[in-house]
Amino acid sequence: MKPTLGEEEAQAVAEAVRSGWVAQGPRVAEFEKAFAASVGADHGVATSNCTTALHLCLYVLGVGPGDEVIVPSFSFIATANAVRYCGATPVFADVSAETGNLTPETVAAVRTDATKAVLVVHQGGVPADIPALKASLGGLPLVEDAACAAGSTLNGAPTGRGALMAAWSFHPRKLLTTGEGGMITTDDEELAARMRRLREHGMSVSAADRHAAAGKAIVESYGExxxxxxxxxxxxxxxxxxxxxxxxxxxxxxxxxARYRELLAPMGLRTVRDPEGATSNFQSFWVELPDAAPPVGDVLAALAEAGVSARRGIMAAHTEPAYAGHPHAPLPVTEHLTTRTLILPVHHELTEAEQDTVVAALAAAIGLQTAVH
Known part of the structure; x- marks a missing residue:
């Protein structure tokens, strides 16, 4: 992956620097409104990154010590870490083999009386079935980790539309990047207002608003x-x-x-695809290795030797040292996907010749024939 950046971004950044306003100010407010509108939300709250966005979402729900939050293990570790930041316990649920996302059944399998919320991930930009999840939760808060999902759609609408809260990432591995950075979108005005205060030390009046009040002495207070x-x-x-x-x-x-799927189909390899009623932005393109193929690490090494930079599949947080001994239900799908999938190169400037090289190198690494010439 490499970000899609050009002269327009360079000029916009230079203009911000020349303006003298380089901290949170009018451009942040403009970006909040524009991004929220793009996903059909009433409010946007810009943050330093998606991890802090997730933390704020859980914090304003009152998640704390003694609470459990259901999360997928099949996600970048930040998803589970945000729960721990609140002093709560992340409870790992399994995912769908088709989408890599939580389902009503996998959530129900780990729900307890201590469950305070569910944190669902639109993994790799593939939309989770939000209507089914909401219908199964009986009013339990559902927070959407939409870190990878900008530009994906669900039932004809942007992913994240109608969410209680959705958290977004603008890391360089995402389709839309600000270097680092995140966003929360919500239709709840009170939640948005509180999160704007919380991201700025709890100030009752933002620094931007104080500076904009020319000729008036405004003294802020700190409520929490x-x-x-x-x-x-x-x-x-x-x-x-x-x-x-x-x-x-x-x-x-x-x-x-689409071209990757066309090239890989003759090899019989299963790949990520659109769920029914949804479209993915394909932030990541993963492929599942056959049982007879070498371990993922060996395949990645062979690809690297052929000049192809691939990556292991989505991590399983419960297998990482940070969560060693952490209780969880059996996670057979998660463990299979994390050990038998890898992510192929995808970026805006990828050429057909480069795709052919990737597919040929993958075929050679796992001992299969390829139709690429």
Whole structure:
């Protein structure tokens, strides 16, 4: 993966620097409104990254010590870490073999009286079945980790539309990047207002609003212990340009994914694909290795030797040292996917010749024939 950046982003960042307003200010507010509108949400709350966004979402729900939050193990470790930041316990649920996402059945298998919320991930940009999950939870709060999902759709609407809260990432591995950075979208005005205060030390009046009040002396107050989770105007300037490019980036990703599937189909390899009623942005393109193939580590080493930079499949947080001994239900699908999948190169400038090289190298690494010439 490499970000899709150009002269427009460079100029926007330079203009922010020349303006003298480089911390959280008017460009952040503009980016919040634009991004929220792009996913059909009423409010956007920009943050320093998606991990801090997830933390704020759980924090405003009152998640704390003694509470459990159901999460997939099949996700970057930040998903589980955000629960721990609140002093609560992440409870790992298994995922669908088809999508890599939580399902009503996998959530029900680990739900207890201590469950405070469910944190669902749209893994790799593949939308989870949010209507089914909501219908199964009986009012239990559902927070969406949409870190990878900008530009994906569910039932004809942008992923994240109608969410209680959805958290987004703008890390360089995502389709839309601000370097680092995150966002929370919600339709709840009170939640949005509180999270804006919490990201800025709990100040009753933001620094931007104080500076904008020319000729007036405004003294802020601090109603609760809070955090410094702010985005900068430099980042937001880049984000505004990236947001305009997002539809084209998604379209290009989907072209690349379709061609990968076409090339890999004769080899009998299962790959990530659109769920029914949804479209993925293909933030990641994973392929499942056959049982007879060598271990993923050996395949990755062979690909690297052939000049192909691939990556292991999505991690399983419960197998990492940070969560050693952490209680969880049996997670057979998670453990299979994390040990038998790998992620192939996908980025805006990937050429057909490069795709052919990737597929040929993969075929050679696992001992299969390829139709690529």
């Amino acid at each position: 212990t809070a955090f410094n989770y702010r985005m900068t105007d430099i980042q937001a300037a880049m984000g505004l340009v990236q947001l305009r490019k997002l539809p084209g980036i998604v379209a290009r990703r989907r072209e690349i994914a």
